[in-house]
Amino acid sequence: MTARNWLETEQRPEDLASDRFRAIFRRHPAGVAVVTFSDGDRPIGFTATSVISVSAEPPLMAFSIACSSSSWPPLTVAAGVVINFLTADQVDVSARFATSGIDRFAGVASFRLPTGEPVLEGALSWVRGEIVNRTSLGASHLVVVRAVEAYQGPQGAPLIYYDRAYHQVDGSSAL
Amino acid sequence: MTARNWLETEQRPEDLASDRFRAIFRRHPAGVAVVTFSDGDRPIGFTATSVISVSAEPPLMAFSIACSSSSWPPLTVAAGVVINFLTADQVDVSARFATSGIDRFAGVASFRLPTGEPVLEGALSWVRGEIVNRTSLGASHLVVVRAVEAYQGPQGAPLIYYDRAYHQVDGSSAL
Numbered sequence: 001m002t003a004r005n006w007l008e009t010e011q012r013p014e015d016l017a018s019d020r021f022r023a024i025f026r027r028h029p030a031g032v033a034v035v036t037f038s039d040g041d042r043p044i045g046f047t048a049t050s051v052i053s054v055s056a057e058p059p060l061m062a063f064s065i066a067c068s069s070s071s072w073p074p075l076t077v078a079a080g081v082v083i084n085f086l087t088a089d090q091v092d093v094s095a096r097f098a099t100s101g102i103d104r105f106a107g108v109a110s111f112r113l114p115t116g117e118p119v120l121e122g123a124l125s126w127v128r129g130e131i132v133n134r135t136s137l138g139a140s141h142l143v144v145v146r147a148v149e150a151y152q153g154p155q156g157a158p159l160i161y162y163d164r165a166y167h168q169v170d171g172s173s174a175l
Numbered sequence: 176m177t178a179r180n181w182l183e184t185e186q187r188p189e190d191l192a193s194d195r196f197r198a199i200f201r202r203h204p205a206g207v208a209v210v211t212f213s214d215g216d217r218p219i220g221f222t223a224t225s226v227i228s229v230s231a232e233p234p235l236m237a238f239s240i241a242c243s244s245s246s247w248p249p250l251t252v253a254a255g256v257v258i259n260f261l262t263a264d265q266v267d268v269s270a271r272f273a274t275s276g277i278d279r280f281a282g283v284a285s286f287r288l289p290t291g292e293p294v295l296e297g298a299l300s301w302v303r304g305e306i307v308n309r310t311s312l313g314a315s316h317l318v319v320v321r322a323v324e325a326y327q328g329p330q331g332a333p334l335i336y337y338d339r340a341y342h343q344v345d346g347s348s349a350l
Contacts (some may be wrong), residue, residue, distance in 0.1 A: 011233050016322035021234035024300050024325055028260055029333050029344055031203040054227040054239040055313030058186050059196035064229040085203055125199050138230030148189035150199055158204050162344050169204055169344045
């Protein structure tokens with residue numbers, strides 16, 4: 001980075017140690033999505049467990065991405081992304097889009113939107129949006145997306161990541 | 176709001192309709208937390224399903240809160256918060272901290288940290304942090320917290336919110 005971030009990127013002595021921080025969030029379950037976009041003709045995608053809804057009207061979502069991710073440099077110039085929410089049947093897709101050094105789209109059925117973003121077949125739902133903000137935060141960036149278009153497939157079970165493993169939601173809501 | 180936000184707060188014709196946006200995120204499972212802090216002597220808390228880890232080193236987390244939330248005005252002047260990650264046994268606590276017009280802390284066991292923030296007893300874990308940024312985003316604010324202190328209890332099942340109901344993670348990770 002050439003510019004100084006508004007937030008220090010260095011660990012301070014009073015900060016929580018990174019291993020303790022990671023241990024806490026390992027036990028915080030999250031739905032799994034793959035964020036896809038286009039770098040010219042090249043399709044790009046990465047698995048994200050940090051997608052959240054921020055505002056419904058206007059419709060804004062956010063996710064974080066590590067500065068060290070190979071997807072980050074092309075994402076700095078992308079205008080839009082698709083967020084593909086995965087089903088419990090798509091463990092292999094999630095693992096694939098979290099693996100470095102491979103062609104992540106090889107063998108994964110996808111199609112291109114007229115706006116260029118790839119969409120993964122078989123997802124629970126997907127939302128296309130325009131990137132409206134990227135904020136540098138420590139070793140990551142927080143990206144804000146304004147939703148423009150969406151598709152929701154037939155009802156299915158979402159994929160959950162928790163304690164370094166893939167899970168489903170339990171069948172009952174009797175809690 | 177007196178100042179103009181950097182991001183338009185009005186729905187545009189090309190934006191995804193709010194009901195469709197909400198329907199998509201209803202099917203996106205999330206762990207449940209209660210964010211607590213102090214407004215002078217008064218304890219404040221609200222249920223949040225938008226807590227994410229942004230960076231581990233330095234340790235940064237984020238969550239969103241609606242502008243319309245009664246917790247937002249005091250949160251604008253709070254220096255720090257505690258994020259209490261709930262267990263599957265704490266459905267009543269989650270519901271309580273999402274209910275308006277009641278004393279949310281009544282009948283809920285809690286204690287105060289030396290820094291003033293209340294901590295809920297029985298949570299899976301909690302993290303105390305300093306608020307380092309608040310960004311206005313549509314009808315909400317995105318709040319970034321730098322983690323300073325944490326406690327992780329004995330292993331337990333986390334609480335999940337999905338499809339307008341409370342759930343647990345399934346028992347197996349055989350996916």
